[in-house]
Amino acid sequence: MSRRTVSVVVLAVLLVLLFWQLPEVPLLVFAAALIGVFLYSGSSLLRRVAPVPHAVGVLVFILLLLLAAAAFAFLAAEPLAEQFNELWQQVPQALGSLTERLSRYSWGQEILRRFQPQNLSLPAGTGTSTAFTAINTTFGILGNAVLVLFLGVYFAVDPGLYRRGIELMVAPSLRPKAHNVAVEAAHTLRGWLGAQLISMTAVGLLTALGLWIIGIPLALVLGVIAGLLAFIPTIGPVMSAVPGLLVGLSEGLSGVLLVAGVYLVVQTVESYLLTPYVQRRSVDLPQAVTIIALVGFGLLYGFLGMMLATPLAAVLLMLVNRLYVDDYLERETAEEWRLPVSKS
Template sequence: MKFQHWLGLAALLTSGLLLWNLREVLIHLFAAVVLSMALCTLVGVLRQRWNMARPLALILCLSCLLLIVAVAVSVIIPPFFSEFQQLIQQLPAAARELQQIVMGWINHASSLVSGTGLSNGSSTAISSGLTALPNSSALASGVSGGLKGLLGLAGNLGGGLVQLLFVIAVALMVAIQPEAYRNVAILMVPSFYRRRARVILSQCGEALSSWMVGVLISSLCVAVLAGIGLSLLGVKLVMANALLAGLLNVIPNVGPTLSTVFPMSVALLDAPWKAVAVLGLYVVIQNIESYVITPSVMQHQVNLLPGLTLTAQFIFTVLFGPLGLLMALPLAVVMQVLIREIVIHDVLDPWKKRRALA
């Protein structure tokens, strides 16, 4: 290779190394872009319905969001955290109850097979083996720590607060002048591709907007259905469990599974059949969400295969940590649009046509 080729390769490797070292900053920037897209979507809806100026629509959106946050902080969040603390405190008792149920089942199965129950030595060995499993208190603290990580509060509280303020500040700046920032991004590509880049960026924005609207409606429906179902079953701490079901519904695959642990733990302390009923309830809710709610509210969303979604969650969690898990789906939505438009339509399809003409 010539000297300029080696120079270009070195510049490419240096850029890749720099981006790798700045990956945490990049994922926070992407989170800010997603948040700004949410604000821009709300502003667009207001401007379309009432034909108001963009600054006025943005001020109205921010005022409504601040009002919602104030109401949530004063009315919803205190009882939610109180009930959530009770949930965490009840996990050890639920684990002990589950251990006793498992021991009873093992003893009953042994009596059916051999005609006698477990001997004292075998019972002691199994009991000690179950006791040797991870401590339930450690499990509870691990779960609560994982939820804090998902909320961007991993590490010390000060660092998490700074990151949150950074994301909010960048999101507000982008939401105030979205066209200016879009033009800056377009200027970063070669001049012959800028018109096409503008179209692709618009498609990415539309895909993100439809995903956010769909996820919001889907999470609200899941929270309402979970609250109604848990109330009918007589399970305690309905508000905390329903809100957790709605919040964790944002994270596909992992979130719904994790949200089932808490209500089952509370129900297990009342009666074992309630825990089974709660599991059946959440299975029904997830099937309704997957086959009824999501297809109805996400008709124009970029369709993601479940296997690709799970792979994206694993890859982005390894690369970016807990925030990568939370941003895995919007990242996958944007990457699917980029791959479809750039790699397939602009690279592979013309190459195929050239080969056919040759």
């Protein structure tokens, strides 16, 4: 067995063991790579205007992001906080109204019975451990977020260092190919991220505008929720529509229908007009592959897997095309595919 074959096998085995024993680690590293690609892209745009070193450009871009966040907090934090507080108060009232309406029907009573607390409660004696688990999970999420942010900054400041580390894992004859694949993976993530940011912004603005036009209160905060959850394709829009429909319930059946119509129109525009256009210019990811990736990574890795399913699918599809289809299947010779003539 040649050294290049051994290096590929060793790298594959290490990746399989890592995903098997520590599945969150590669996902967190991938999330950090996304942040690194975002910061690197922002620095590249900034350096077109101001010829500064790359590391300085990354730090300046981070500073500009912090200043933009501070300005947004100064201008919009108060009205958003008020609307979030009002939404927090209205949702329980809307749920109570929905419960009262469902209780009028036998099928509604059955649904309410299945969702009663005693039917959803945990086994006795697990309340305290559940509380500790929730606390530990919260601190774990915050710690992971800080880790991902710092890793993303490191990746953005000196991406060549980490790319060369990946290249050293394979034999010298494969390093040019590994370099090209790493560069194309970064290009794929950059294209997907740009398309996703455009889609999220459009969904948030269109949702807020549509709800405001039909006179639904809290349109701004509902638009923000819709824009943020648009990061998760297919499932995110369904999740974002729930608070909007509950708020529309206060306006009666007509309000619910109008709110549902707004979300349906926005998602139709995003799914069939905007997203195909921006992704055709960046990443060509079939819708069926997106859904399969959401289900698969969601079942394997939970909510984090769902959040990262689409960019992971885009990179994996690129790797399959380059390393399997182009480098193996397309190199089939005439002697290999020519069928032997059977002798009767």
